[in-house]
Amino acid sequence: AQTVTQSQPEMSVQEAETVTLSCTYDTSESDYYLFWYKQPPSRQMILVIRQEAYKQQNATENRFSVNFQKAAKSFSLKISDSQLGDAAMYFCAYRTYTGTASKLTFGTGTRLQVTL
Amino acid sequence: NAGVTQTPKFQVLKTGQSMTLQCAQDMNHEYMSWYRQDPGMGLRLIHYSVGAGITDQGEVPNGYNVSRSTTEDFPLRLLSAAPSQTSVYFCASRDYRGSNQPQHFGDGTRLSIL
Numbered sequence: 001a002q003t004v005t006q007s008q009p010e011m012s013v014q015e016a017e018t019v020t021l022s023c024t025y026d027t028s029e030s031d032y033y034l035f036w037y038k039q040p041p042s043r044q045m046i047l048v049i050r051q052e053a054y055k056q057q058n059a060t061e062n063r064f065s066v067n068f069q070k071a072a073k074s075f076s077l078k079i080s081d082s083q084l085g086d087a088a089m090y091f092c093a094y095r096t097y098t099g100t101a102s103k104l105t106f107g108t109g110t111r112l113q114v115t116l
Numbered sequence: 117n118a119g120v121t122q123t124p125k126f127q128v129l130k131t132g133q134s135m136t137l138q139c140a141q142d143m144n145h146e147y148m149s150w151y152r153q154d155p156g157m158g159l160r161l162i163h164y165s166v167g168a169g170i171t172d173q174g175e176v177p178n179g180y181n182v183s184r185s186t187t188e189d190f191p192l193r194l195l196s197a198a199p200s201q202t203s204v205y206f207c208a209s210r211d212y213r214g215s216n217q218p219q220h221f222g223d224g225t226r227l228s229i230l
Contacts, residue, residue: 004158033216045159045206045221052216091158103149103174104208104219106158 002027004094006107013082014115020067021077021110023092032096034068034075035104039089048090051075079112087114118142122207122222129197129229137192137225139207147210148190149219152176152203159206165190166212197229 003026013019025034036048051059051068058066063083067076079086089109096102123138141148149164151174161174165184179201181193190209194201204226208219 009156035218043204043224043226045208045219047218050216050218103161103164104159106151106160108156108158 002029002032002094002096002105004092004105004107006090006092006110008110009108010111010113012113012115013079013086015082015084017082018078018080019082019112021079021090021092021112023075023077023107025073025075025092025094027073027094029096032094034066035093035095036064036066036075036077037091037093037106038086039091039109040085040087045091049077082114084114084116087112120207120209120220120222122205122225124225125223126226127228129194129227131197131199131229133194133197135194135197137194137205137207137227139190139192139222140188141190141207141209141220142188143209143211143220144187145209145211145220146187147212148184149174149208149210150180150182150190150192151206151208152201153206153224154203162192162205194227199229201227202229203227 005024032053034051038046049061063080091109092107094105120141146167150162151159153159163182165171207222211217
C-alpha cells in the first residue's frame, strides 16, 4: 500500500518570503500522480499543483512550484512571495496512474502560518 | 456549474441514530468517493464508485454504506451512528477519461455524534 508522509505538522513564514513544505511517499510503482491541496479555514479542498511522475520537469503554477525527486520519492512544495491568503493546511497526495479506480492517498498535512 | 454539492453542512446526531449524507455533482463524472477527515490523520477513503451501480470499499468502510443509482448522486449512509464517526466528511468526484484529472471536492459536512 502506498503511504504519504508530511513530517512538518506546522510551518511559519513571513509575508513576501519563501517557504518549502516537505512530502515523501512510498510506492513500488513507476507511474503515478502527485498533488498538493490547500485547505483554508473555510474547509474547502483546493488543488494547488499536480505532477505526473513520468515528467522530469517540475510543475509550476504562478508562485507555487514543486521539487520532484523521483528516485528519492520526494515531492516538496515551494511557495514564493508568501501572502496572508496562503495561510492554510496543505496536503500532499498520491494517486496511481492506471485504472479508473485509482485512489487518492493523503498525507497528514502541514499547517502554514503567514506572519506580517 | 455547481460542481460537487454536499448537504447538510453541519449535523448533530445521537449515538445509534442513522442518517444519510448527500452528495451530488453536475460534471458528469464517473468516479465519486467519500473521505473522512480527522485531526492529525489527513483524509481517509471510506467508499468509492467508478460508475452507476458500481461501488467498492476504501480504507475505512466499517459503519458506512453507499449506493450509486445515478451518475450524479452518491449518498453516504451511517447505519448506527457512533461517537467514533464524529468527523468532517468530504465527497469528491473525478473525470476518469483524463487519467491526470484531479479530484473536485465538496465543501464538507461536519458531523458530531453525541
